[in-house]
Amino acid sequence: MRNTQKLLAFLVVGFFMLSMNWSKNTQISLEKKTVAQTDSTIKYDEATGLVVSEGLELVVAHCTGCHSSKLITQFHTDRQGWLEKIRWMQQKQKLWDLGEAEPKILDYLSKNYPPTEKVNRRVSLKNIKWYKL
Ligand code: HEC
Structure with missing residues (x-):
């Protein structure tokens, strides 16, 4: 009986750590996305799709x-x-x-x-x- 409890506790902790790691990873990929989006400084004219620039x-x-x-x-x-x-x-x-x-x-x-x-x-x-x- 004790062994089963130990195993359960182990599983719960393992699961917890896994999910922590998972959310960490998704957070990183979300961060990367935002960086990539703000990185592009080129703006496009809405009406024509042409690059907004002098001329x-x-x-x-x-x-x-x-x-x-x-x-x-x-x-x-x-x-x-x-x-x-x-x-x-x-x-x-x-x-x-x-x-x-x-x-x-x-x-x-x-x-x-x-x-x-x-x-x-x-x-x-x-x-x-x-x-x-
Ligand atoms: C008086 C009409 C007219 C104006 C104004 C005009 N074009 Fe054109 N242009 C054409 C026509 C007609 C074609 C299509 C030719 C074809 O289908 O082979 C064309 C094709 C093009 C092409 C495609 C060429 C290719 O080989 O794929 C480009 C690039 C282009 N025009 C750029 C411009 C730019 C830049 C300006 C402004 C300076 C401009 N056009 C103004 C008539 C015009």
């Missing part, structure tokens, strides 16, 4: 009239690449002269959407919403 207003004004901003956010290239893209749209897609806004738009694009390895591995976008011209 955003210009990009919204000049670049989201014809097509979804997704076309921009999925594209990554350097300043020269962005310039070529703009020139191409000006020649083929009736994009207007960006004037003084052009260097600022290029600053924004090359800073926030620079070339990345990921872009090649990314699956191509589906269901792009087109705006009526």
Whole structure:
């Protein structure tokens, strides 16, 4: 009889310690999560999904009239690449002269959407919403 009691007590203590350890672990993983969330300092514009950064207003004004901003956010290239893209749209897609806004738009694009390895591995976008011209 005594042995059974001992065994029971042992089990209870063991269980208690296990659950303590379990809650400790979950606490740690919860902490990690919060850290990861507060870690990302990049903010995204709610309406367009574009990175909030200097020049955003210009990009919204000049670049989201014809097509979804997704076309921009999925594209990554350097300043020269962005310039070529703009020139191409000006020649083929009736994009207007960006004037003084052009260097600022290029600053924004090359800073926030620079070339990345990921872009090649990314699956191509589906269901792009087109705006009526
Ligand atoms: C006058 C209309 C118009 C405006 C304004 C416009 N675009 Fe475009 N853009 C287009 C069209 C049309 C396409 C789609 C071409 C296609 O489907 O091949 C396009 C495609 C794109 C693409 C995808 C290119 C690719 O090869 O995948 C990017 C990136 C892009 N535009 C960026 C911009 C940026 C940045 C601006 C602002 C400077 C802008 N667009 C303004 C008409 C426009």
